[in-house]
Amino acid sequence: MNREELAAFLRSRRERVRPAEVGLPEGPRRRTPGLRRQEVAELAGMSVEYYVRLEQARGPRPSRQILQSLGRALMLSIDERAHLHHLAGRVVPPRSLPRRDVPDGVLHLLASLTDTPAFVLDAKYDVLAWNELAVSFIGDLSTVPESNRNVARWTFRAPDLAKHLTDEQESRFVRTLVSDLRTAVARYPDDETIPELVAELLRDSPEFGELWAEHDVATHRNLTKRLNHPIVGPIEFECQILLIPDRDQRVVLYSAAPGSASHEAMKHLREIQRLRTTA
Known part of the structure; x- marks a missing residue:
């Protein structure tokens, strides 16, 4: 372990991270760039005293778990995380990336x-697969670049976001989404696209920044979703979630009660789609 080089590396990376990139206010009293030591310690889930000792080259050799936490807190790239482990004398852990392959049984x-x-989301809220009827609600994603098939981007770019946040059900969904992204950042430290998405949303959406700063841990529950479809009018359905644990994916289903007006509207949409494909 090279304590002096490890300390210098931590200092340089701490000074490089802007507070807004990790959901913290810039504040008027910052005399130096980057994060404060206590902020890094809080983000990494360790004591300030321990982190200060690391930056002063006085600390013990940090564990792999501590190094992974520091990598997330300082928004290190994959190469920088490997270098951090090297300086600490630790073997670089195997890369951890979310699965994007959907099981055949789920596709069926x-x-x-x-x-x-119905459609399938990964841990980052990318849409990985969808059925024919889902096109009427989320669009034909086969014509959309994979990088734009992301529910988080859709949500926080929506012009009526403020209206959604005043609705109890919609607000709960948005909070759950932010909480899930925070979990994904911690669970997949080697996936650079997840912190990049978070940084983008922090930069572009004040609403996301406010929710991110709350550090909420949301509980997944089924939601009632209401919308005014441009073809069939008002629809109400239960938004149900089925987890695929071995992939860290989830199936989202828009389920309407059999015999209800919303169920009939779904059947009507299916018939419209059938006619379009056979025309």
């Missing part, structure tokens, strides 16, 4: 749900 399930819009 989507195709069989002819009256229920």
